[in-house]
Amino acid sequence: MVKTLHVPLVGAGRHGPAPGVRTAERPGDRAWPALVACAFALAQLALVRPGMGLGWDETVYVSQVGTRAPAAFFSAPRARGVTLLVAPVASWSSSTALLRVYLALLSGLGLYLALRTWRGLFPTRVLTLAGALFATLWVTLFYGPQAMPNYWVAIGGLTAVGCFLRVGWDRAGRDRIGWDRPGGVRRGGRAALWGLAASVALMAWMRPTDAVWTTLPLLALAVCVPLRRRLALLVALVGGLVAGAAEWVIEAYAGFGGLDARLAEASAIQGGLGWNIAIGDQLRSLGGRALCRPCTGPMPSTAVLAWWCALPLLAALGLAVAVRARRTARTLLPLACATTAGVPYLFMIGYAAPRFLLPVYALLAIPVADALVHLVTATGRSWRVQAVTLVALALAGHLAVQYAVLANTVDRTTAARHQWTRTAAELHRLGIRPPCLLTGDQAIPLAFYAGCASANVGGHNANATSADIERTALRMPVTVLRAPGDGPPSYARTWRAHRVAGLYAFVAPAASKAAGSPATPETPPALQALEVPGP
Numbered sequence: 001m002v003k004t005l006h007v008p009l010v011g012a013g014r015h016g017p018a019p020g021v022r023t024a025e026r027p028g029d030r031a032w033p034a035l036v037a038c039a040f041a042l043a044q045l046a047l048v049r050p051g052m053g054l055g056w057d058e059t060v061y062v063s064q065v066g067t068r069a070p071a072a073f074f075s076a077p078r079a080r081g082v083t084l085l086v087a088p089v090a091s092w093s094s095s096t097a098l099l100r101v102y103l104a105l106l107s108g109l110g111l112y113l114a115l116r117t118w119r120g121l122f123p124t125r126v127l128t129l130a131g132a133l134f135a136t137l138w139v140t141l142f143y144g145p146q147a148m149p150n151y152w153v154a155i156g157g158l159t160a161v162g163c164f165l166r167v168g169w170d171r172a173g174r175d176r177i178g179w180d181r182p183g184g185v186r187r188g189g190r191a192a193l194w195g196l197a198a199s200v201a202l203m204a205w206m207r208p209t210d211a212v213w214t215t216l217p218l219l220a221l222a223v224c225v226p227l228r229r230r231l232a233l234l235v236a237l238v239g240g241l242v243a244g245a246a247e248w249v250i251e252a253y254a255g256f257g258g259l260d261a262r263l264a265e266a267s268a269i270q271g272g273l274g275w276n277i278a279i280g281d282q283l284r285s286l287g288g289r290a291l292c293r294p295c296t297g298p299m300p301s302t303a304v305l306a307w308w309c310a311l312p313l314l315a316a317l318g319l320a321v322a323v324r325a326r327r328t329a330r331t332l333l334p335l336a337c338a339t340t341a342g343v344p345y346l347f348m349i350g351y352a353a354p355r356f357l358l359p360v361y362a363l364l365a366i367p368v369a370d371a372l373v374h375l376v377t378a379t380g381r382s383w384r385v386q387a388v389t390l391v392a393l394a395l396a397g398h399l400a401v402q403y404a405v406l407a408n409t410v411d412r413t414t415a416a417r418h419q420w421t422r423t424a425a426e427l428h429r430l431g432i433r434p435p436c437l438l439t440g441d442q443a444i445p446l447a448f449y450a451g452c453a454s455a456n457v458g459g460h461n462a463n464a465t466s467a468d469i470e471r472t473a474l475r476m477p478v479t480v481l482r483a484p485g486d487g488p489p490s491y492a493r494t495w496r497a498h499r500v501a502g503l504y505a506f507v508a509p510a511a512s513k514a515a516g517s518p519a520t521p522e523t524p525p526a527l528q529a530l531e532v533p534g535p
Contacts, residue, residue, distance in 0.1 A: 036106060036111070048471030164221075197240040211241060295351055432479050440480045
C-alpha cells in the first residue's frame with residue numbers, strides 16, 4: 001500500500017512557537033506595513049510624475065476600454081487583466097494623470113494586503129523591511145503606477161505563498177498544520193484558501209504563463225500532503241489558475257486557432273522560447289532600459305549591479321537563518337517560487353526587461369529582510385554597533401543608487417512620450433484627425449496619442465492587408481509612417497510625404513485635402529534612390 005506523505009509546511013519538528021517569531025499580534029503590528037504601503041504610493045506620485053504619458057504596451061491595454069482611441073491590436077502573449085484593472089478609470093476618462101494616481105494608490109493597497117498575509121509567519125520588523133526593500137527598487141516604483149501586468153503578478157505571487165503557508169497556521173502560533181483532526185480545515189485556514197485562490201487568479205488574470213511558473217513549487221508541495229489538505233490546496237491552486245486564465249484560453253480558441261496555436265504565436269513574438277541564458281541581458285537592463293531588445297549595450301556601473309548580485313547571497317543567508325531557527329519552509333517556499341518565476345526570463349528568452357523579474361524580487365524580499373535583521377540583532381554586543389552601521393550604510397547607498405536610476409529613467413521616458421504627443425499634434429495639423437488610421441513605424445502608440453486606429457500588414461502586430469488600408473483611405477484620413485531611408489509601400493507612393501518628428505508621414509490624398517495642404521511636402525531619400533517622383 002502506498003503511504004501518504006505527511007510533509008509539514010512550517011517547521012513541524014517542534015510543537016512550540018518558532019524562535020524569534022511573535023505569535024501574538026500587537027496593535028502596532030498593522031501600522032508598520034501600512035506606513036510602508038502609504039509611503040510607496042506617495043513616492044510613486046512624487047517621483048514618477050502622474051503626467052508621464054502612456055508607454056507602447058500601456059496604450060494597447062488602455063485602448064481596449066478607453067475613450068481616447070479605438071482598440072489596438074491585441075497580440076497573442078497579452079492577457080486582459082491590465083485592461084480590466086484600468087477599466088474603472090479609463091472607461092470614462094482619458095486623463096493619464098488620473099489613471100496614474102488610481103494605479104499608485106491601488107498598488108500601495110496591494111502591497112499592504114500582500115504583507116498582511118505573512119503576519120505571524122515572520123516578525124513585523126522583517127515584514128516591514130521586506131516591504132520597504134521591494135518598494136524602493138527603481139523598477140517597482142517605476143512600474144507600480146503603470147498599466148502593466150508584472151507588478152500585479154509580483155503581488156499575487158507574494159500573497160499566494162503567504163496564504164499557502166497560512167492555510168494550516170495555528171492561532172496559538174504552533175508550527176503544526178493540524179489538519180488531520182475531524183472537521184477538515186479550520187476557520188482561519190478556509191479564509192487563507194480563498195486568499196490563495198484569489199491571488200493565483202490575479203496572477204493568471206495578468207499573465208497566465210507567469211502564474212504557472214510561479215505556482216509550480218506550490219503545486220508540487222500540495223500533492224505531497226495528506227488527502228484532505230491535498231484536495232483543498234489543489235482545488236484552490238488549480239481553481240485560481242483556471243478562473244484567472246479562462247478568458248485567455250477562450251480567446252485563444254476564438255481568435256488564434258486554439259491554445260497550442262496561441263502559445264506558439266506568443267513564443268514566436270518573444271523570439272522563440274528555448275534554452276537561452278539571458279542573465280547578462282537582465283544585468284544590462286538594470287541601468288534603466290525599459291526594453292533591452294537586442295541587448296547589446298554596455299553593462300551599468302558597479303554600484304547599480306551591486307544590489308542585484310547581493311540578492312542571492314542574502315537570500316542564502318536568510319535560508320541558513322531559517323534552517324537554524326527550525327522554520328525552514330517559510331523561507332524555502334518563497335525562494336523556490338522566486339526561482340521558478342525567474343527561470344523563463346533568465347534562461348529561456350532572448351531579450352530582457354527589468355519588469356520581468358518583479359515577481360522574483362517580491363518573493364526574495366522576505367528572506368533577504370530576515371537575513372538583514374539577523375545580521376543586526378544576532379551579533380554580540382561588541383559587534384552590534386559595527387553591524388548596524390554597515391547595514392545602514394549599505395541600505396543608504398542602495399537607496400541612492402535606486403533613486404538615481406529612477407530619476408534618469410523617468411526623465412528619459414517622459415521626454416520620449418512627450419515627443420509622441422508632439423508628433424500627434426503634427427499629424428493633426430496635416431489633417432489626420434479622428435476617425436483616422438495610422439500604419440507603419442510606431443503606429444500603435446502614435447495612433448493612440450492622435451486618437452486614430454492602428455493597423456499593420458506585417459510583423460508581430462499584423463492585423464490588416466494592403467488592400468484593407470487602400471480601401472480605408474477612400475473613406476477616412478490614412479497615414480503611413482516610415483523611418484528615414486525607408487520607402488513607402490506601393491499603394492502610398494503617390495501620397496504626400498511630410499517630415500514629422502524624425503519620421504516620414506505619407507498622407508493619403510483625402511487627408512491632405514482636408515488639411516488644405518498645410519505644408520510643403522518633402523521627398524524622402526528612399527524615394528529619391530528609387531527614382532520615384534516626389535508627390
